[in-house]
Amino acid sequence: MQFNMPSVGKWIAILLSLLLGIAALVLRARIAQPEKTEEGYKPAKKKRNLLMMAGVLLLWLCSGLFLGCFGLGGRVFQVAISPERMNILGFSVSSTVFVSWIVIAALALLALLLRVFVIPRFKETPRGIQLVLETAVSAINDLTKEKYGHANEGLASYFFALAALFVGSAIVELFGFRPPTTDLSMTLSYALVTFVLINFYGIYKKGVKGRLQSFVRPKAIIAPFKLLSDLAVPISLACRLFGNMLGGMVVVELVYFALGAFSVGIPAVLGLYFNAFHPLIQFFIFINLSLTFIGEAVEEVE
Amino acid sequence: MTDIGLIAIGAGLAVLTGAGAGLGMGIATGKAVEAVARQPEANSKINALLLLGLALTESTAIYGFVTALVMIFTMGK
Numbered sequence: 001m002q003f004n005m006p007s008v009g010k011w012i013a014i015l016l017s018l019l020l021g022i023a024a025l026v027l028r029a030r031i032a033q034p035e036k037t038e039e040g041y042k043p044a045k046k047k048r049n050l051l052m053m054a055g056v057l058l059l060w061l062c063s064g065l066f067l068g069c070f071g072l073g074g075r076v077f078q079v080a081i082s083p084e085r086m087n088i089l090g091f092s093v094s095s096t097v098f099v100s101w102i103v104i105a106a107l108a109l110l111a112l113l114l115r116v117f118v119i120p121r122f123k124e125t126p127r128g129i130q131l132v133l134e135t136a137v138s139a140i141n142d143l144t145k146e147k148y149g150h151a152n153e154g155l156a157s158y159f160f161a162l163a164a165l166f167v168g169s170a171i172v173e174l175f176g177f178r179p180p181t182t183d184l185s186m187t188l189s190y191a192l193v194t195f196v197l198i199n200f201y202g203i204y205k206k207g208v209k210g211r212l213q214s215f216v217r218p219k220a221i222i223a224p225f226k227l228l229s230d231l232a233v234p235i236s237l238a239c240r241l242f243g244n245m246l247g248g249m250v251v252v253e254l255v256y257f258a259l260g261a262f263s264v265g266i267p268a269v270l271g272l273y274f275n276a277f278h279p280l281i282q283f284f285i286f287i288n289l290s291l292t293f294i295g296e297a298v299e300e301v302e
Numbered sequence: 303m304t305d306i307g308l309i310a311i312g313a314g315l316a317v318l319t320g321a322g323a324g325l326g327m328g329i330a331t332g333k334a335v336e337a338v339a340r341q342p343e344a345n346s347k348i349n350a351l352l353l354l355g356l357a358l359t360e361s362t363a364i365y366g367f368v369t370a371l372v373m374i375f376t377m378g379k
Contacts, residue, residue, distance in 0.1 A: 079375075242368065243367050288353070
């Protein structure tokens with residue numbers, strides 16, 4: 001980081017945009033309560049909106065120029081497939097694993113606090129936190145019931161915990177850490193759990209013979225393809241989540257890199273999509289697909 | 303042509319999978335809109351099915367993207 005004193009021209013540009021921006025906002029406030037004319041409020045409203053836009057734009061320009069002059073902001077574009085490693089008590093640990101430990105600890109603490117302080121005070125008519133919790137639990141119960149055929153508490157609670165972990169790891173990104181879901185090893189491990197669950201429930205419901213018979217149905221010749229598509233399930237689940245999360249991260253990093261010192265405000269709007277909405281959709285799809293595959297394995301075919 | 307140039311061309315070819323995924327998702331969404339227009343009461347069911355289908359369609363684009371990323375970040379070294 002170097003501190004070159006900016007030239008006089010740059011200072012004038014900064015001050016000019018700052019003054020003009022403040023002037024536009026002040027002017028907008030002055031005509032905030034317009035007199036009603038024959039044409040109604042419409043022209044005044046249009047003018048106010050224009051001034052508001054001009055003010056925000058000029059202030060943004062000012063902040064960008066200011067940061068640019070001091071060489072602040074503007075980072076180097078750096079994205080790696082594998083996260084950096086850190087040393088904890090002599091073990092080489094991936095930083096995303098450490099972050100996911102933090103998320104797990106925070107979630108466990110939250111669950112404990114909810115159990116001790118909130119759940120004993122539940123009332124007949126849900127309000128506040130109780131309403132949120134009951135909605136979430138019943139949503140995951142309904143999803144399990146719809147996909148699995150009938151209610152299964154163990155499966156529902158596993159997927160609820162998975163959803164909580166994923167949402168927690170998405171929130172971590174807002175604090176500037178690399179989210180654990182952008183690590184292929186994490187997504188692959190949960191996809192492998194799904195793979196184990198598919199086979200466990202398939203064998204539990206139909207027995208070993210029934211599970212093996214499902215490969216040769218309807219014709220014996222398609223057995224290799226069915227086996228292959230079963231083996232592809234964890235890989236496709238893992239790659240889908242990993243690719244989506246990494247893609248969002250790369251896009252946001254690219255925007256920071258391209259805007260340089262002007263990356264004030266605009267990345268926040270993008271982040272709302274790439275850090276909040278998009279991950280939630282992907283987590284829902286991960287859980288939905290896992291349940292669909294499990295439901296497919298236990299399906300009764302005559 | 304240098305190695306990095308060939309890697310860049312390969313990565314660019316790999317993300318061409320996005321074209322097919324976009325086409326498929328567009329067709330699926332159009333059909334879903336038709337279905338909802340015909341039967342508005344089946345809205346929620348169609349929605350769930352559409353989301354699942356879109357996720358499966360999108361995965362081709364995602365595989366291409368992951369392939370391109372792996373090529374760029376691991377082959378150049």
